[in-house]
Amino acid sequence: IQTFPIGKYADRAFTPAICDKYGKKIIGVVGSTGESYIVEGGKKTLISHYYPHGLKQKFSPSFFKSFTLYHQQRSGVGHETPQQNQLYFLDHKCIVLPLKAYQVLDKYGNVIDNVHPHGYPFKDCVAFRTKVEKYEPKYEPKEEPEYEPKYE
Secondary structure, eight states, rough: EEEEEEOOSSBBBOOOOOOOOOSEEHHHHHEOOOOOOOTTTTTEEHHHHHOOOTOOOOTTTTTTEEEETSSSSSSEEEEEOOOOOOGGGGTTTTTEEEEEEEEETTTHHHHHEEEOOOOOOSSEEEEEEEOOOOOOOOOOOOOOOOOOOOOO
16 A cells, blocks of 8 residues: 655645556546545544544544546545644554545546446545655744834
């Protein structure tokens, strides 16, 4: 399973285009995803039910979702804006994101099928590991207030 850095940017894909693990299908735009799971020690937990000790705010069911890649007919995985200390609890986690609706493309980029999987949630899914990027907030000098002379 590939590892991707997360955390720096929200509401856009942090992964490259979603691919078929067998290389038989070209996955196009993912129209809908289910609630993601966090997998630890072989146990799958819905992200909205993942509440480790110290987490200040629960994750929303749609925290991880698909985003269309810029200037492409393909999708990658991204996340909503983390709240409170959520990001800290996603470092080095295995995530499984079920796909509920997606396109299959031919080699020319034409849509040849619209897939809506039913049943077992892990039949059509994306699995990846996370790595939280450690970064310093960008330093921006404070503007000096304009001097306004006082007249008495």
